[in-house]
Amino acid sequence: LEPDVVVRRQEALAAARLRMQEELNAQAEKYKEKQRQLEEERRRQKIAMWESMQEGKSYKGNLKVNQQEVESGASASAVPKSKPNKKPLRGGGYNPLSGEGGGTCSWRPGRRGPSAGG
Numbered sequence: 001l002e003p004d005v006v007v008r009r010q011e012a013l014a015a016a017r018l019r020m021q022e023e024l025n026a027q028a029e030k031y032k033e034k035q036r037q038l039e040e041e042r043r044r045q046k047i048a049m050w051e052s053m054q055e056g057k058s059y060k061g062n063l064k065v066n067q068q069e070v071e072s073g074a075s076a077s078a079v080p081k082s083k084p085n086k087k088p089l090r091g092g093g094y095n096p097l098s099g100e101g102g103g104t105c106s107w108r109p110g111r112r113g114p115s116a117g118g
């Protein structure tokens with residue numbers, strides 16, 4: 001191995017590490033800013049809830065409306081999935097307390113009296 005090749009490789013590795021660290025720092029800064037914005041929004045909602053409660057209005061209804069607005073804004077591109085028609089797991093006549101319609105298992109009471117030992 002030639003020394004200049006090793007030095008160039010180490011410099012390239014150091015440069016790549018520095019680049020990756022800068023990208024990571026940028027992502028961390030974006031995340032912190034997003035968390036700060038979410039915290040500010042929560043604080044605003046609490047203040048609005050407190051003010052409406054002081055006025056004697058229902059604050060839960062306002063909270064639900066605010067959450068729906070946030071969810072609709074966040075998932076504007078998401079399409080709600082419709083559930084397929086599901087058939088019931090058992091027939092309508094199933095009653096676990098009667099002995100009919102069940103599987104192979106049937107409950108029987110234990111033996112009466114003290115345990116036979118001795």
